[in-house]
Amino acid sequence: MPATAADTLVWRMPPMDMSMPMMPGLEDAVPPALPALPDQQAMGIPVARPSEVVSLADGDTLHLEATLIRRQLGGRPFVMYGYNQQYPGPLISVTRAATVVVVFKNELEEPTTVHWHGLRLDNRFDGVAGLTQAPVAQGESFTYEVFFPDTGIYWYHPHMREDMQQDLGLYGNMLVHSEREGYYSTVNLEEVLVLDDLLIDSHGLIPWGQTSPTHALMGRFGNVMLTNGVTDYSLAAAPGTVARFYLTNVANARTFNITFGGAPIKVVASDVSKFEREVFVESVPVAPAERYVVEVHFEHPGEYAITNAVQAINHFRGEFYPHVDTLGMISVAGAPAAPDYGEDFRVPRTNTDVIADVDSVRGFFDRPPDKELSLTVRVTNLPVPIMMAMEADTLYVPPMEWNDAMPMMNWLSTGSQVTWIMRDAATGKENMDIRWDFALGDIVKVRIFNDPKSFHPMNHPIHVHGQRFLVLEMDGRRNTNLVWKDTAVLPVGSTMDLLIEMSNPGDWMAHCHIAEHLSAGMMLGFTVHRAPPSKGSSGD
Amino acid sequence: MTTFLALAILLSGAAPAGLCEAPPEYYKIDLVPTRRVPAARQATGAAHLTYTESPFGISVSPAGHYRYDVEVVVENLRPAPAGVYVAWLSTPNLKEVVRLGPLTDAIRGRTEWNKFLVIITLESSARANQSRWQGPVVMRGLSRSGLMHTMAGHGPYEQEPCTVYGYY
Numbered sequence A: 001m002p003a004t005a006a007d008t009l010v011w012r013m014p015p016m017d018m019s020m021p022m023m024p025g026l027e028d029a030v031p032p033a034l035p036a037l038p039d040q041q042a043m044g045i046p047v048a049r050p051s052e053v054v055s056l057a058d059g060d061t062l063h064l065e066a067t068l069i070r071r072q073l074g075g076r077p078f079v080m081y082g083y084n085q086q087y088p089g090p091l092i093s094v095t096r097a098a099t100v101v102v103v104f105k106n107e108l109e110e111p112t113t114v115h116w117h118g119l120r121l122d123n124r125f126d127g128v129a130g131l132t133q134a135p136v137a138q139g140e141s142f143t144y145e146v147f148f149p150d151t152g153i154y155w156y157h158p159h160m161r162e163d164m165q166q167d168l169g170l171y172g173n174m175l176v177h178s179e180r181e182g183y184y185s186t187v188n189l190e191e192v193l194v195l196d197d198l199l200i201d202s203h204g205l206i207p208w209g210q211t212s213p214t215h216a217l218m219g220r221f222g223n224v225m226l227t228n229g230v231t232d233y234s235l236a237a238a239p240g241t242v243a244r245f246y247l248t249n250v251a252n253a254r255t256f257n258i259t260f261g262g263a264p265i266k267v268v269a270s271d272v273s274k275f276e277r278e279v280f281v282e283s284v285p286v287a288p289a290e291r292y293v294v295e296v297h298f299e300h301p302g303e304y305a306i307t308n309a310v311q312a313i314n315h316f317r318g319e320f321y322p323h324v325d326t327l328g329m330i331s332v333a334g335a336p337a338a339p340d341y342g343e344d345f346r347v348p349r350t351n352t353d354v355i356a357d358v359d360s361v362r363g364f365f366d367r368p369p370d371k372e373l374s375l376t377v378r379v380t381n382l383p384v385p386i387m388m389a390m391e392a393d394t395l396y397v398p399p400m401e402w403n404d405a406m407p408m409m410n411w412l413s414t415g416s417q418v419t420w421i422m423r424d425a426a427t428g429k430e431n432m433d434i435r436w437d438f439a440l441g442d443i444v445k446v447r448i449f450n451d452p453k454s455f456h457p458m459n460h461p462i463h464v465h466g467q468r469f470l471v472l473e474m475d476g477r478r479n480t481n482l483v484w485k486d487t488a489v490l491p492v493g494s495t496m497d498l499l500i501e502m503s504n505p506g507d508w509m510a511h512c513h514i515a516e517h518l519s520a521g522m523m524l525g526f527t528v529h530r531a532p533p534s535k536g537s538s539g540d
Numbered sequence B: 001m002t003t004f005l006a007l008a009i010l011l012s013g014a015a016p017a018g019l020c021e022a023p024p025e026y027y028k029i030d031l032v033p034t035r036r037v038p039a040a041r042q043a044t045g046a047a048h049l050t051y052t053e054s055p056f057g058i059s060v061s062p063a064g065h066y067r068y069d070v071e072v073v074v075e076n077l078r079p080a081p082a083g084v085y086v087a088w089l090s091t092p093n094l095k096e097v098v099r100l101g102p103l104t105d106a107i108r109g110r111t112e113w114n115k116f117l118v119i120i121t122l123e124s125s126a127r128a129n130q131s132r133w134q135g136p137v138v139m140r141g142l143s144r145s146g147l148m149h150t151m152a153g154h155g156p157y158e159q160e161p162c163t164v165y166g167y168y
């Protein structure tokens, strides 16, 4: 029987991936927010199509529209959101240093913006509602000038209610090619992989909170995995293929741990640059909003499953358990790949261009931190059984929340009860009360400590807008293979030192990229001022 | 002067470089002496966990286990009249054991077990091929993950019978 609107727009306990009895006293509890969902019965909604590549040259214009779309997932129909009626949104393909114009139109009922994640573009076009622009209301437009200063894989998404808008499908990639020959190794095939999850039960999409996100504690983990927007992603390759994958995690909260059916993986690049040195890895952990570029060698014929393999936690039983999601299948068959790049693959490159680039800031590595932040959480008015269970449970909290280990409690917590906090150690200021000032060209060391002594600590992928940074140290250990990033994940109890290059003037934000944590306050502001004219050197 | 130098060497041996500046307190495993070896009764120690080097900051196995470098540091452990102190890692059920080595300076090892014990024993010799300890346990500690325990029968689940979930 098809679900009706009345069926779907009620709170339903989200499905759980473990056996866990209902917590006494919470049998009938629902989140203290109204449920919200796009009208699943809406008429005349266009059927969405898979993402298309849009190649743009410097100065070109793209028209981008956010609308309702109709999609099929696992054979079931859903009304969701999309950019240009595609899932994911169009793949914008450009050459580094290009600037393109994106005329964005919002055809959704709710206001939205577009943030160009990872791009060091003009501050006016960063897409942060309330900071760099007003929200774009239904029927209105906003014109972005999108500048691509760095080679790599980037993504665009709303910067309002990401927990709902992004989850409903508003995301797309930008693939920035180098103008230089041989920037990456030559490979047989290239593929963009967008990793996501969606929370669905037998009635349909589990509603989102209308005015405040649900799942404010751990973020909304989906139970249906999507690769490039589908549940049955597949790829065909010839034996011997060396493939380059551009991975982006667009999930609200889930960190993936990706393997390719045991095929050898070489990690090449991350958010904003290549690594100093390519290295072989056995899996690729990708936190929300992070990107990794990896090369994989499919030497022999066979079926290779792309999997997310984690040690999940069952808090009720107090146990770890292995959990594997199959995210897609790669069929390797037929005539051997030609040319054979297998030999090149086995030799990891040293990227002297990246090393030279990092050299420009190496002199700052040993300086004391300029800023120190601690990450914590404050809760009010949560149901008593949740408070009891959480407090009893925090003897051990895993460094990373790979699964929603407390689905009921998590679902019931909303942004009105939970405040996630970034606290400035020097001033005691929190979240958007923090407004740091820097000068253009400053190299700033920020030490961030993820305080385990809080009500419910969790890992946080920290994103810095408009700049690039290096993760210099984790827990006092120097990182010996650096890469420029815009997002880095900090496990519970750990400390990381970021070296941020303040290369782009304007009013920016740094925040946790777990969508619900961002909505629950976990963000700060900073301004990069154009350097005052220096005395004597430039007055002529 | 000589005394000072000796002390400095001792201290540098006891305090692993790189861990002192920003110790990941949350993942420090305290080692607690048993009463079985008199020379060890005043001993204190800890196993420090840091992620093994990885391009991703966090370090996990293909199956998702955290990969830790373990560094064992023990102080005030007087030499035993006979035998050698040896450090081990073990799964909580003692089914799997890894020998870290004799306790001379700082002891380093690696693990990717979800829950584990750090054990110091007094062995008759420093034989490297020993697969399990034979001597008395001198000190032991439990990974923080080992504190995670079933909620059945506790807190809000007080009425939930443990036995249903395999606990007795």
Ligand SMILES: [Cu+2]
Pocket (backbone or CB within 6 Å): A420, A459, A460, A461, A512, A513, A514, A517, A518, A522
């Ligand atoms: Cu967070």
